Amino acid sequence: MAKDMPQGVGTGAASVAPARPRASGWARILGWAGQRARLIAPLVTLLGLVVFFSLTTDSFFTTRNLWNGILSQYAVVAVAAAGTTFVLLCAEIDLSIAAVSLLIGVLSAYFWVTPVAGIDFGTWGVLIGLIAAALIGYMNGYFAAYIRIPSFMMTLAMSTIALGLAVWVTQGKPIFKVPDLLRTLGGTGSKIGPVPVPVIVAAVVLLVADIVLSYTKFGRYVYMTGGNCEAAEMSGVNTRQVVALCLMISGLTAGMAGMLNVGKLNGANPQPSNELLIFTIASVVLGGTSLFGGEGGIKNTLIGVLIFGCLRNGLNQVEGISIYIKQAVEGFFLVGALLLNVVALRLERIRTQAE
Amino acid sequence: MIGPRDRREPLTSKEVDVTVRKLTRRGFAGGFAGLTALAAAAGLGLRGVSPSQAAANALGILPEDLPAKKFRAAFSEIGFACSWCVRGADTAKFFGDLLGVEVTVYDGQLSADKQRQDIEDIAGKEWDFVAIHPLAINQYVDPVQEMISKGIPVIDMDTKLADDLDSLGIVTFLEPDNIYMGETMAKALFDAIGGEGEVIHTQGALTHTGAQGRAQGFQNVLASYPGIQVVDEQPADWDINKTASIWQDLLSRFPNVKGGYFHNDDMALAAYSIIEGAGKAEQIKVVGIDGMQPAAEAVRDGKLVGSVINPTGRIHGGAMWAGYLSVSQSDKHQGGIPKFIRTDGGPITKENAEGFIWLGDNLLI
Structure with missing residues (x-):
């Protein structure tokens, strides 16, 4: 069930359609693609961007740029987006991603350089950071699911708390010593063969997330909760627990992203930036995961992150775009990509209804 | 979030009562204890010496x-x-x-x-x-x-x-000379790369008067260095993450870039980390502005060419x-x-960095 859900609800309708005359090869391919429009549409967008930037620039489709400019650079976003996918799939939202990421990054560096209560935590600070991230995420989930503070407001408040704690812990000053472990996992120069280590970390996180969502009971519950919460509850799913755990996962991945970022920048600066939040949610949605829950998945998120990465990186490779208009151009491209998604899904819906 | 959860029936007063009692027993206590522990753990390290x-x-x-x-x-x-x-x-x-x-x-x-x-x-x-x-x-x-x-x-x-x-x-307006700071660091950078080659100018927020002054200083000096080619001037808005992102992109597009001019030290150090990761620390010279302690230390250690005291x-x-x-x-x-x-405020060089670090440690400059 869950395995089929990311591809949209058209599958079930197609399976019960009455027998029809045998379609031609192209029609069958189009029919197959139509059933998977939620995945195919962003994939087409991604291929379109790759082709466009490869043809218009010399530096986009190069080994260095693909590994370091796109895959390594957006590994941090991919890790955060893996957790965000869980949250969006159950029709909630997490606005604390960037601030939690900042706090956990800062904490891991802080524990690395500063003994706390006479204890030198060293690399164990990374583990403490991960526990803190999961704890913060679970608090978001607990208050959203059990107390029923809307997740929008709860995570907004948590964002303020996390940002404030990050500034308090560091007293506003950057820390320029980070655990060697994070430098290895997040550093841009850290590689195994030609593959940057951050890419491997992101791949592992995405793979685990995909397995959980696609092949476990919990994953099915996530789709059921987001797809129709009342029906899920009547089926015996503890939807509150599902929501709380999804927000916990989001907190955990945000914390992991923060740590990778600290490794990448070789420093922890308590400087607020909502870029990670915007990139992450935009990537998940661009990939085809619904903001209203129940539809999408990690494969979509992977494609969404790549779309976003190619778009931003590609625009920086194109010559002649004024710095004053570049941001607007990026926005127009985003609208175009979203339009393609919407049109593809609408065509899929029309086709399903026709069948 | 908008979604099926919002369509649920509201809790009855009995349910609310039960929920509150349950929360009082474990939820709130546990939740806030967690956050308090986090805050306390962080606070323990701040040993009260400002x-x-x-x-x-x-x-x-x-x-x-x-x-x-x-x-x-x-x-x-x-x-x-x-x-x-x-x-x-x-x-x-x-x-x-x-x-x-x-x-x-x-x-x-x-x-x-x-x-x-x-x-x-x-x-x-x-x-x-x-x-x-x-x-x-x-x-x-x-x-x-x-x-x-x-x-x-x-x-x-x-x-x-x-x-x-x-x-x-x-009573008065105390203002640093942003144009001077920009000119000083632009000259230091251009001289460090032998007066020729590709340079990336990473700006602060375009609407910020300090960033405008620092950009003006850069342009003033650039006019005297015909061998310098400025290949990119997009703003990173003082944001270190945006700076890192821009530099990762631009290192693909301009593999031969020789210099980076930044409107502040935080951005310079963030980009330096990317440059170092790309194995180009020897090829690309970097300058910052503000003369913050980490930048002064980076100048002393030969990572940055220079910074200037704000x-x-x-x-x-x-x-x-x-x-x-x-x-x-x-x-x-x-x-x-x-x-x-x-x-x-003067320029920080490898030779005088230690003195500025001392002055900065004691909040004297």
């Missing part, structure tokens, strides 16, 4: 020797998430301790709206003097006028409070002195405090 105290100790000034607090001053800062601003606040408190001024610092949280609220709060209280580091020009004029009309001296730090400062009636000791310390001399009427200068004071 830089101003550390600096006072370093100068051999014991707390009991400090004068009693005779005056009260408010300092409105742009935001504590900016390390330069934190350093400014520390400097103000340090000089306040020495001069017997009790300093209350307001954190604008990098928001003009928040800083406006801060300044309105300040205007509603009594102070001997007020110093403001404004995030936005012309947006705080009303509460500032209210303070001035009550006879409270107001000092403007670093960036302009209003286009027309003369008619606003402030002196909080002169700006925030100067504001403290101006306020103190104004209210204590002990100014030795005839004719009162000038309406404009240009704050000085």
